[in-house]
Amino acid sequence: MIPAEPITEQNKSLALGFIGVGWIGRNRMEVLLRDTNSKALMIAEPSEENIKEAAKSAKTAKLASSSSEIFRNKHLDGVIIATPSAMHAEQAIEALTSGKSVFCQKPLGRTAAEVQSVVKAAEEADKLLAVDLSYRYTKAFQAVYNLIKSREIGDIYAADLVFHNAYGPDKEWFYDIQKSGGGCVMDLGIHLMDLALWTLDFPEITEVKSHLYHQGQKLTSFNEHVEDFASVSMTSEKDTHINLECSWNISAGQDAVIEARFYGTRGGAAFKNVNGSFYDFTAEKYIGTYSETLVTPPDDWSGRAGVVWAEALATGKGFDRESAEEFIKTTKILDRIYGR
Incomplete structure (x- = not known):
């Protein structure tokens, strides 16, 4: 799983963990494995049916007992989050603080306060954070x-x-x-x-x-x-x-x-x-x-946003302030639409 040759921007194989492999999460996984130099090391998913379908593409991935097991894995470069919205911010923060970059389904958070907390964690960890605005x-x-x-x-x-x-x-x-x-x-x-x-x-x-x-x-x-x-x-x-x-x-x-x-x-x-x-x-x-x-x-086009994230991650890109500020601005407008 860890390349024997020296890792360079050209040959680095990304080790990824996937939290949630319903149809969206599974599609993003399949595209990443097909179109980037990435490997699925771990999967966390409660549905046996979804696990069975994901295994068709990620044949060697280990099934994690929980998302926390994925966050503890020191060999992972990044985590892909495709869980219900209420989990996104907490899982993204835990992934970032454990040293993993994050690609998350929208919304990154339910409120601007949640999104700001995720962005703060990404900045402090200097990790690449992206949202699937496909x-x-x-x-x-x-x-x-x-x-x-x-x-x-x-x-x-x-x-x-x-x-x-x-x-x-x-x-x-x-x-x-x-x-x-x-x-x-x-x-x-x-x-x-x-x-x-x-x-x-x-x-x-x-x-x-x-x-x-x-x-x-x-x-x-x-x-x-x-x-x-x-x-x-x-x-x-x-x-x-x-x-x-x-x-x-x-x-x-x-x-x-x-x-x-x-x-x-x-x-x-x-x-x-x-x-x-x-x-x-x-x-x-x-x-x-x-x-x-x-x-x-x-x-x-369905998994292209994830490919862009993975390619940037493979070159060593860390925290992206411009995109992070965009996430916050969008969610602040959503808060206003909902009267929050």
């Missing part, structure tokens, strides 16, 4: 991002973000705000909010107005329900207007509607899913009534 790494959104950064469509003054999922989550903890941190905004909206903030260089958000609903009734508290529909209006310090709408179980006429549209002074751009797909995306550029398709499927 849509950044699709070829379609990369095309939109590059178009906007080139200023080909001018100054961006508005953005419309939509993520409607015709199916709600199938795990009970998603519907408990103490365990999830929030409903469809935390689950879905966080992705597109990240895309907009990242593209706009994480501006200060001066105004946030949110309307949160459960089964068509406006929520006044989270004691019994989390939101399954949200409409959020935000304004940046530069007067850029950002609309966010997301939902679970909505009658969308298809499996999903996923879009991020940007309107500039010389044109527009859009990142859109294709035919209701959760996985296929296109990028389009607009000038007046003219439309140009920039990117079409296929694109095998």
